[in-house]
Amino acid sequence: MNHRTTLRTALLAATALTASFAISACSSDASDAAKDGKPALSVSDAFMPEPVTADMAGGFLVVKNGSGTADKLTSVTSAVSGDITIHETKDQKMQQVASLDVPANGVLRLERGGSHIMFMGLKSKPKVGDKVAVELHFEKADPVKVELDVKERTYNSAASSHH
Numbered sequence: 834m835n836h837r838t839t840l841r842t843a844l845l846a847a848t849a850l851t852a853s854f855a856i857s858a859c860s861s862d863a864s865d866a867a868k869d870g871k872p873a874l875s876v877s878d879a880f881m882p883e884p885v886t887a888d889m890a891g892g893f894l895v896v897k898n899g900s901g902t903a904d905k906l907t908s909v910t911s912a913v914s915g916d917i918t919i920h921e922t923k924d925q926k927m928q929q930v931a932s933l934d935v936p937a938n939g940v941l942r943l944e945r946g947g948s949h950i951m952f953m954g955l956k957s958k959p960k961v962g963d964k965v966a967v968e969l970h971f972e973k974a975d976p977v978k979v980e981l982d983v984k985e986r987t988y989n990s991a992a993s994s995h996h
Contacts, residue, residue, distance in 0.1 A: 874904065877895050878895045882985070884958055888955050890913075891949050892909070896977075897939075912966065915954065961985055966979075
């Protein structure tokens, strides 16, 4: 073999090796994101406006699904209330639903004027600056614990403006 052929062979081998690493990295990322077939969920922009009344409040947050496996938010629990429901707003009407979809590689936004969490029969009235601990339950993913920051009644998260 001459120098040119050896160089070409080495270059082809290096390219093939790089490509195989890239392919294996992509496939391991996908399997790591959805371990055991469970969606990889994260929560951000979680807040509760200070309740107007002593017995009812709303909760808002963003659930991001970083995997190719869709899921559903099925319930929410918290020590602040024993009666927490999930609502959606369609055609300007609020209605309770059994679950909300968290699309694969997508986002579920719980925001003012749209889907949200309703806390009924509050055990105590949260004040601005408090944190309300909640646990989100999903059809496939493990429960996710989140703290809702209690904000001013007029507060609206910057994430709510991304439609």
